[in-house]
Amino acid sequence: MKQEQNSDSHGRAFVTFILTRCQQDRGEAARLRRADNPATEYQSWETLAAFHIDIDKPWLRLPFTTVAAALARAKVEQNGSSGIGQALAGCYEKGNDSDQAKARLRRLLACDSVEEVCRILRPVLSLIDSRDHHSLDYARLLDQLLKFRWDAQTIKARWAQDFYRRTVAEVQP
């Protein structure tokens, strides 16, 4: 079968792959939950390698481990639809007016490298997992993280816009 090279479907394929693995093997799900901790990360390498990921390249490995750990921890059954900005705003009562949410977003926007953004995302993802009623679009997040290395500014702009996004209905008086 021809391997899809499109990075968009890459994220989607990985999310489906992890969701299936977690449902089939609870041991593997437990190992994946530890994937975003540098000390225990090696336990997930087997799964990543099964998905043909170059685990010796941190800018490739870290986005996958971050998303895999978040997926395993959230115990979701399927991929959601809201972007990271929207999900972050959804965690607070005041939404994008909340100072705490803004501070977290701003920290995210200040990141310069994939390594840094993955480190900062970790607590954000657990926050979303604990509070958010929306479901996060993990596939899109992974795609964005994979692109972050060469197009950080666009990705960050998209996150920020996503955070402040108003729907058409809200704008109309």
Add this chain to the structure above:
Amino acid sequence: MEPENHFNLIDEPWIPVVDVGRVSLRQIFTQPEYRALGGNPVEKIAITKLLLAIAQSAATPADDEAWATMGAAGLAGRCIEYLEKSHHRFWLYGERPFLQMPALKGSRIQPFGAVLPEISTGNTTVLLASQVEKPLSDGDRALLLITLMGFGLGGKKADNSAVLSPGYMGKTKPNGRPTSGKSGAWIGFLGYLHSFLQSESLQKTLWLNLFSHQQIDSMSFYTAGLGGALWEEMPDGETCPIALRMQQSLMGRLIPLSHFCLLTDAGLHYSEGIVYHGYKEGGIDPTVAVNHTGAVPKAIWVDSEKCPWRQLTALLSFMGQTGNNRFDCYQLSLNLTRARTHETTIGVWSGGLKVRGNAGEQYVSQTDDFVESLLLLKSQYLGELWYQQLAEEMNGLEQVAKRLYGATMNFYKTQMVDGASQAAMSSSLFWQLAERLFQQMVDACEPHDEASETRKGLHQQFARLVHQAFDTICPRDTARQLDAWAKCRPNLARYIN
């Protein structure tokens, strides 16, 4: 010794024409292939008015029918005949120099740069080489002379101690000292916006703008009617009978002689000339748009921040019955309906020079500049429906520009900075970007089915330009900027849908 007649405007090249260079008056009327006038907007207005003055003297048709029968070629032929007959009156130098007052001899001589708005003289700082005065050829001097007839700026450059009409007190203060010169009839206080119809050839343009006797009679504010050409009979002074007649005739508006000049080798004698009523006192130039519906008449001024195409709805407001906002520009309103039946596409040219004044002294500074724009209208669709659609679209554009201004302001406010100047920049950038699409918008206002689809597409393009202007003026490099940028970015969902 009597000065020798030389440099005849009919034979010598002095009029700038696009794609051709300098041509003579004879060439203008014998070569139908000339497309349009060249030079800066002020020169274009001045020469168009001179050519119209020649055309009106040579062949003013009785009514629209006579005008249509004559045609552009017929008009050119009549003008040539007229020019050949009046050849002796068009010498730039000589005993009867063209549109000049030999009586001024003895008054102060000004260098030519002093009366050119773009040249620095006196203690004005020179920033660019283009601001340095250069020697003028005879052709340049002729052009300058025509321009000065109505575009002379007010101020002390005019030597008002030279009074030609005995007993005339208009140029003397109560204490006996001379006053500052008043601004020319074509420029007014801030610079009027002049508009003409334009066609694909220069001769046709003149034909389209030519008034018939019937039309002149309908403009009741010209009590003296058409009036006589200046070169046939020059006034002797500021208030002689000829000057008084000129103040009330159409010819007086075409060549106003607002400043008296006399060219010499070293410069020119320059003094205030015939004073015309401004638009507030009922003095109307057919090319200037004035709104008479309010308590105080309002004219459309040149605004260098606001290009003339943005005034199109105001200039054409005679098409819609829009009550209090009705501006009248007789050059357009009287001639556009007439031209519709003869031309498939009619151009509306508008332009002028923005100036500012202080204590009677006028000058060009800061953002003041020449402006001009040309829009093509398809005569098939012209009418109230088209006009209302255009007004609506223009209104929409104004709204999104306002939204952009507010958004930029907010972006800077979020970061505790005053963003008024950046907001003005972003809005002006948007208008600059939008100019390229405006002709398409004018075409898309036509009342047929595909047009509404086109308009929808154009809305999206305009919205993209709003975002482009916002992104250019609002940086998003740091996290804080990025945050503010996303928060304030204008949401144009309503405009697009």
